[in-house]
Amino acid sequence: MSGPEVKKHRAKFKKGRINRNSKVTKTKINHLKLSVDCESNEISRLIEKCINASVEENCKFSDFPLSKKTLQGLTQSQYKIPTAIQRESILPALQGKDILATAKTGSGKTLAFLIPIFEKLYVNQWTRLDGLGALIITPTRELALQIFETVAKIGKHHDFTTGLIIGGQNLKFEKSRLHQLNIIICTPGRVLQHMDQNPLFDSTNLKILVLDEADRCLDMGFEVTMNSIIENLPVERQTLLFSATQTKSVKDLARLNLQNPVYIAPHEKEQYTTPHRLQQNYVVIEQKNKLTMLWSFLRAHAKQKVIIFFATCKQVKFFYEIFRKLRPSALLLPLYGGMNQEKRNKIYTEFCARSNVCLMATDIASRGLDFPKVNWVVQLDCPEDAIQYIHRAGRAARLNTSGESLLVLIPQEENGMIEQLQKSKVPISKIHIDEKQLFSPLVKIQSFLAQSPELKESAKRAFVAYVKSVALMKDKSVFKVSNLDMEAYARSLGLLVTPRVRFLSKIGAAPKNVHTDLKVTVAEDDVDSSGDELFTVKCSGIPVVEEKTTSPLIKGTKKKITKVKLMKKASVTNKKIVFDDSGHETELKHDEVYDIEKARVELMLGDAEDKERYKALKKAKRVAQKEKLKRKSEEHDEVESVDHFDSGNEQSVDLNWLPDPDKIYVNHSSSGSVVDHKVPKVAVKVTKKRRTVNVSDITLNEAERLAMDLLQ
Structure with missing residues (x-):
């Protein structure tokens, strides 16, 4: 048991929480004391042995x-004999020295810095209460995940807490547990975000800093981020730098405040900088034939594990989508920076587990990742420099395994790139492709693009992204965007029309086979019977201009005239042409000339009048609508106020016309006096729910029935 656990049990013993007379408690305390004593003795022995230790060439980890x-x-993970970089760097790191190490790809650099981290924290009896003890920074998320898995496998018997801090994960979850971590494996952007936003992040007790792929972490892409991170770290610490292509810049080393670093390069004196079991070749083809070559290659190597590197993310996306529709026999997997982190982790794991699979990736998969048993690495787009080539090709032939690398170049890239590789001691030979084995899927690709607008847009974005990447490359002896055959490359992607790259107009590049001047052709085929020639101008709707205006440059400037500018310049506004009866142009009188300023004023006045008239119409419409609503509400109130059961209401039913039951009406006729109970002829107007009823010549009984009906 560790020292803090013993202190904890002793505190409980003093407070009386543990029964002093218990035999089990006494045995446990004695066991804790014994384990602490053994641990202290082991730490003392390790410190003494570390000072006087010396490592032979044929040694084991137990030495x-x-x-x-x-x-x-290490034993449970089947690590017994250290590699050259591990043998030369572990002991100086255990002695507390700063390390600047470089070694070939796949030589085991991860263990070379993980073992010193475990031992450093173990000797200092590090616990969760001590906080952050080791910080490992990597340029990519996949590499950080790989290191985290190695830590969990090698250090599972230690009591240290380890955390993976990368982008794409739950930020709140990381913030709540960051103060409990002893070892943090992270990417630069994510750890800087925690330094700025998380008050629980404390690096005051940091003992060791590790930069894996240090040259990439310190380059221009991470320069500002790394400077901010280093400012937040304590000055007194141990720093370890590891990479396959190490930086020797005095500026970079000064930024990290290295104290007398030990430079370790076990393969520096070797003949080649790449693994000796890696067979490297390159092929030179035209840009328009790259897709055909790649499709033929995948068909020929369907049962092998292949990695294909592209220059941009949009190229990976398009090639993955179009090749998936073509249905090759091998499984296709994409890996690029714009993907969801969960999906990236899943693809990384699946590619490592399978044996016949093709991974289409950008340079995020080129550094540090240990893909097992990769047969082929194909660099479809030329790498930025020899360093990038070494990292890409190093995904194959790792840890004494064999592999092959194929570099695809276009003619303009061959001389400059091969010269760089030879200076970097990279053995590479040229091969030729048998054209009989090439199978072009261009017809199918054009069909797919015609059926799917989304796929067509993806092809356009891939085209533009590749052209931009070539234009932004620093080494102009290798990358010349002006020599690219844009039209042929667009056709090879299945595009019938070459997409416009606005980026080129900003940098002043003139791509091949792109014309900015107008061409006017005259057809002299048709001749009139009278002998007069009939000329037809074919210019696709563009007006004919004089020969002076077709110059590609504006006089006195360096800007080029585009077709749109020429059309605007050729079009003449405010011009009226009048012809006489014979068809000749006549001059206009002064009063017939169209005054554009006068017309503009008239249009403005007319516009103002239209606005006022429109406002008046809208206002009248609103007033009429309000009056209509008011009348409706009044009529509704009148109808609701009628109470047919209220006899005192003026609008109730008038019953005065009914006969009085106390009176007897007598009709005196000439034949005699006869009593007749008839109601005199009256006209009664009864209103019920806006309906009018005329009553005349009705008897008493009928009148009573009518009254009862109205009352009901």
Whole structure:
């Protein structure tokens, strides 16, 4: 058990929480005391052995001054004999020295800095209460994930807490647990975000800083971020730099505040800088034939594990989509920077587990990743420099395994790139492709693009992204955007029309086979019977201009005239042409000339009058609508106020016309006096729910029934 656990049990013992007379408690305390004493003795032994240790060429991990927990993890993971970089860098790192190490790809650099981290924290008896003890910074998320898995495998017997801090993960979850971590594996942007926003991030006790792929972490892409991170770290610390192509810049080393660093390069004196079991070749083809070559290559190597590197993310996306529709026999997987982190992790794991699969990736997969048993690495687009080529090709032939690398170049890139590779001691030979084995899927690709507008837009974006990447490359002896055959490259992607690259107009590049001047052709085929020639101008709707205006440059400037500018310049506004009866042009009188300023004023006045008239119409319409609503509401109130059961209401039913039951009406006729109970002829107007009823010549009984109906 560790020292803090013993202190914890002793505190409980003093407070009386543990029964002093218990035999189990006494045995446990004695066991804790014994384990602490053994751990202290082991730490003392390791410190003494580390000072006087010396490593022979044929040694094992057990010959190093390592703790039992570390050796146990190495043994269970089948690590017995250290590699050259591990043999030369572990002991100086254990002695507390700063390390500047470089080695070939796949030589085991990860263990070379993980073992010193475990031992450093173990000797200092590091616990969760001590906070952050080691910080490992990597340029890519996949590499950070790979290191995290190695830490979990090698250091599982230690009591250190390890955290993976990369982009694309839950930020709140990381913030709440960051103060409990002893070892943090991170990318530069994410850890800087925690330094700025998370008050729980504390690096005051940091003992060791590791930069994996240090040259990439310190280059221009991460320069500002790394400067901010280094400012937040303590000055007194141990720093380890590891990479396959190490930086020797005094400026970079000064930024990291290295104290007498030990430079380790076990392969520096070797003949080649790449693994000796890696067979490297290159082929020179035209840009328009790249897609055909790649499709033929995948058909010929369907049962092998292949990585294909592209220059941009949009190229990876398009090639993955179009090749998936073509249905090759091998499984296709894309890996680029714009993907969801969960999906990236899934693709990375799946590619490592399979044996016949093709990974289409950008340079995020070129550094540090340990893909097992990769047969082929194809660099379809030329790398930025020899360093980038070494990292790409190093994904194959790792840890004494064999592999092959193929570099695809276009004619303009061959001389400059091959010269760089020879200076970097890279053995590479030229091969030729048998044209009989090439199978072009261009017809199918054009069909797919015609059926899918989304796929067509993806092809356009891939085209533009590649042209931009070539234009932005620093080495102009290799990358010349002006020599690219734009039209042929667009046709090879299935595009019938070459997309416009606005980026080129800003940098002043003139791509091949792109014309900015107008061409006017005259057809002299048709001749009139009278002998007069009939000329037809064919210019696709563009007006004919004089020969002076077709110059590609504006006089006195360096700007080129585009077709749109020429059309605007050729078009004449405010011009009226009048012809006489014979068809000749006549001059206009002064009063017939169209005054554009006068017309503009008239249009403005007319516009103002239209606005006022429109406002008046809208206002009248609103007033009429309000009056209509008001009348409706009044009529509704009148109808609702009628109470047919209220006899005192003026609008109730008038019953005065009914006969009085106390009176007897007598009709005196000439034949005699006869009593007749008839109601005199009256006209009654009854209103019920806006309906009018005329009553005349009705009897008493009928009148009573009518009254009862109205009352009901």
